[in-house]
Amino acid sequence: MIIVMKAGATKKEKDEVLKRIRELGYTPHVIHGTTRDVIGAIGDERGKLVLQTIEPMHGVESVVPILQPYKLASKEVMKESSIIRISDSVSIGGSKIVVMAGPCSVESEKQIIESAEAVKKAGADMLRGGAFKPRTSPYSFQGLEEEGLKLLAKAREITGLPFVTEVINPETADLVAEYADMLQIGARNSQNFALLKKVGQLRKPVLLKRGMAMTIQELLMSAEYILSEGNQSVILCERGIRTFETATRNTLDLAAVPVLRSKTHLPVVIDPSHATGNHHYVASMSLAAVAAGADGLIIEVHPDPEHASSDGPQSLKPAKFADLMEKMRRVAAAVDKTI
Amino acid sequence: MIIVMKAGATKKEKDEVLKRIRELGYTPHVIHGTTRDVIGAIGDERGKLVLQTIEPMHGVESVVPILQPYKLASKEVMKESSIIRISDSVSIGGSKIVVMAGPCSVESEKQIIESAEAVKKAGADMLRGGAFKPRTSPYSFQGLEEEGLKLLAKAREITGLPFVTEVINPETADLVAEYADMLQIGARNSQNFALLKKVGQLRKPVLLKRGMAMTIQELLMSAEYILSEGNQSVILCERGIRTFETATRNTLDLAAVPVLRSKTHLPVVIDPSHATGNHHYVASMSLAAVAAGADGLIIEVHPDPEHASSDGPQSLKPAKFADLMEKMRRVAAAVDKTI
């Protein structure tokens, strides 16, 4: 960590800062600059945010962290990309791009089975579908809950597709983990640390969605919560961040793919459906995600979007999805991957 | 809700939309415009987001909601401002501005008692302090948990100040409610709907913080979750939103005070400490909040910020806080309120 002193800091102020740095277990190293002094605090600062407490001291202008605050998620700790096993047939992180598809919510047996069969036929690797739904409005459809999990399991039995579904609560996490192949942490729970710890204790892969106002560094810190509890199977998901632009529901930060690639060994999945909120824009962003180097995609597909209980406007119909899969295959081949 | 048709929408497309509007229980009303048709869907749309499912239909350009999606939080339902009773001596929402002050985290008996006595002496109405801490890093101090609640209760016994403390988990909510006078939902849990429902079932006032990327409308929807479970004692708290500006930790959206005043009967509290993240800016924003018409303030005060376990840089020392209280009293008088 670097402590930048004020231009007019007194010797006494500097001495107090040096003393405090030593108290905290670091070795101070002073650089006398032209207009001010800068102090390097040497020592492993990961996991010790305490140096920040120097900021309110007299004579201190700012404290600049040098190391990233995450360890287990870092590429420095594990240089090779992680490949996360989901089932016997599906792993995320290699040259095969994994496509997860299905409706926003499980609504009925017919709807989820039809969806699963349609996305399977088009070539998807996994089924997605929500049983517990975190809805902005208390008056909106909140999901079929355990009944939804059972229907997802039935769809898996029929199609062979493993499924991912959201966990919204530490209390029901064990229940979801009994059924699901992968647990999803939604954007609104991306800093629900109690929930992150809970899924960190389970032995199921976790798809961690980036929060709407979450920096990439904070996403890695949330991953660190899960990893530090012992669960090494974390997949990161960019699903759009909130900006001033309203032409799309969120703004897809696709550059998160190469940025995360440079910082972490964890795989990265893109959700073009929530990012854009509009089915017209999903195909273009899916192809872009493949070209950008994403390890997977999670796409909303619904047999009848106009009658969907949630997220109809952003869901693709099966025929459109099949067409998109074909296009993605071509782009994947152009970047030496497969779908 | 207003459905805007595309300029070239066909008669068949319009008929489908009209049919669908009727199916959903609304009465359609067509306005033939110069370049396109616009259809009003008449009926109480609150709580029924289903009209949004018209958006993917052929010939539809956009769907514009007219009513706010919240009911119980709305000023239309309850015209007079709510006054929320916290204890025999403290209520929020009247002409007395309520000041809550204390450290970010409860760290020790000495620290919390000293803090409570200092803020009491300066004239604060309530004590604040975290026992369960939602920290970005799994390696940071996570709070004293139940031990912290006991120390807060002890500080209350000595000073007579009721206290507010954060709830981070449905599982521990009952425990917190046994001790606390007011439950805080933190910014990172502002859309943790499982937690909102849980505190909605308790009979303790709730201080609901706005999430970093939460619109004012979404804040009111989160309040609606609590209200709709039967808990009418909700206080809203603006604590800064996330923007591109990095000179402050967050950007205090002080205009939320008059905006919320025009939309809801619930009281509004400002948190200048988290909003700015820097103790140098807290006084200026506290005075501004009083002048803007806030019903209360929640301010971080620590007897020794340089050794605080969390949020040292934004905490005021007791002497500065006492000075600020004096200044706030003058500004409050200038807007016909008291502190």
Add this chain to the structure above:
Amino acid sequence: MIIVMKAGATKKEKDEVLKRIRELGYTPHVIHGTTRDVIGAIGDERGKLVLQTIEPMHGVESVVPILQPYKLASKEVMKESSIIRISDSVSIGGSKIVVMAGPCSVESEKQIIESAEAVKKAGADMLRGGAFKPRTSPYSFQGLEEEGLKLLAKAREITGLPFVTEVINPETADLVAEYADMLQIGARNSQNFALLKKVGQLRKPVLLKRGMAMTIQELLMSAEYILSEGNQSVILCERGIRTFETATRNTLDLAAVPVLRSKTHLPVVIDPSHATGNHHYVASMSLAAVAAGADGLIIEVHPDPEHASSDGPQSLKPAKFADLMEKMRRVAAAVDKTI
């Protein structure tokens, strides 16, 4: 335009609004809703923002525009995509993706000729390079000005590549237009309406960059300024918007490609260099832009980025650029385009 009345609006208030709508030249049409009235104002509202003046009237809750405020840029006016001719050999908007490449600033004859030859050899269609530089700091290098234009012209002579360069001032616009094949309006001047009008009067194609905080609708309004002065050759450029994320210099809003495709006939170019601000992320975003359907790319390439006068960190070296061109060609082929 739709005028939403307040729930308790009086008859007198409604009559005043109806009167005002008629005064402004529109025909009012009232829909009596369950809880409030909504009034449609029929008439061509494009170019007349005056209906907004109804917003402060008593009894009015909000005014919702229905039509987009642009005309000439709109797809409704011109259904087919525009193909903009830059030179005998280069046009933007067809199935050939146009690549413009070169250094941020023209620094010397050697540097610009070397750059031009390198990007030509790799297969670029146009040269880019700044002669007039809009720099955040008055102390930074401000460009070689006319001397820079001459060097760009020399590079064109040698390589045959047409060039694009920035115009920063109405006063020097004619001078730049004498030399350049395409005029660039930079992000910081994207709402410098005096400059937009000026280039609208010139007969040179204009590359209009999106401002850092500009919505897609505002970008189209700025294009409208140029188009309405008579210059039909406008190419839009997404170069990243400003958000809370600091891992990249800006956030590339790649979804702007399909969004603009649905709203306008004008071609869309992506600038991955300014969007990311980091040469490590440029290749990934370039490939994504091609897959997303962009009509062109503008990429910074410098023979010696470590000694560049500006934007070194985001410039590719010629060898990396040649490698990227090869990869882009493969992705282009996968989406039935050529580079």
Add this chain to the structure above:
Amino acid sequence: MIIVMKAGATKKEKDEVLKRIRELGYTPHVIHGTTRDVIGAIGDERGKLVLQTIEPMHGVESVVPILQPYKLASKEVMKESSIIRISDSVSIGGSKIVVMAGPCSVESEKQIIESAEAVKKAGADMLRGGAFKPRTSPYSFQGLEEEGLKLLAKAREITGLPFVTEVINPETADLVAEYADMLQIGARNSQNFALLKKVGQLRKPVLLKRGMAMTIQELLMSAEYILSEGNQSVILCERGIRTFETATRNTLDLAAVPVLRSKTHLPVVIDPSHATGNHHYVASMSLAAVAAGADGLIIEVHPDPEHASSDGPQSLKPAKFADLMEKMRRVAAAVDKTI
């Protein structure tokens, strides 16, 4: 400047960086950390952004600036707050808060004289009004231009109020300066460097508005452009930044007041009208600005907002403004200032 090396940087890479630092005229100073080296580059870096060119070098992780890039605007250069003289009777920056009020645009002699008389009567110090209008739409009212300036001068003659009006173009800046007492640079031109240089060469005070996506540091850099051309009379104006929140037109970043106070000697003015875009919220934010310590306010007042050519929704009627002045006087007294 601090150069952070990668964890595995080689000796050769470090040597290259040290060599380059010396070439650029700085003295390198290496700190050997636990996991990586950090190099301080000693020398006055203000005005020399060239150290950034080290960022693309091999083995470099990041380059962290230590000094602010502005000089003349900095409090380090001039410790006392500047007081800017506008006319014989008006100065900005002392304990008297300066209120500028008037319509968005000058529309007619009657309108501007009535406005001037009304704001004078209520106690405003200066008149505001636009003659050259930068409008988002080319079809909107663009201002009365020189005729508007003459009407403003006439209003000044009658009321004695000096006036501020916007300059939108270097070409017409001299003309505006002939009439106006203070030149306004609008938010959309806040990084129109050609215009900043031009007004830097004039001898009239400049009210520099913050751009919608401009950081506080960039605002100070734009001020530096004006100051470095020799014009020392710069007043900064916060008028709302663009965020995801749409309940207000922009988000007023009121914390800019104490932040700017800590960094610069230049006075700070708040524009609550553009910040909120809604006359209902103007009074609350005006009182807050006074309490926060602003040196002045610029408020839109129109005798007939419902018929205004621009910005009607955010304009106060004269009676409301007079009432607000009265309230602001009370708050000003509470913070030991006058209005």
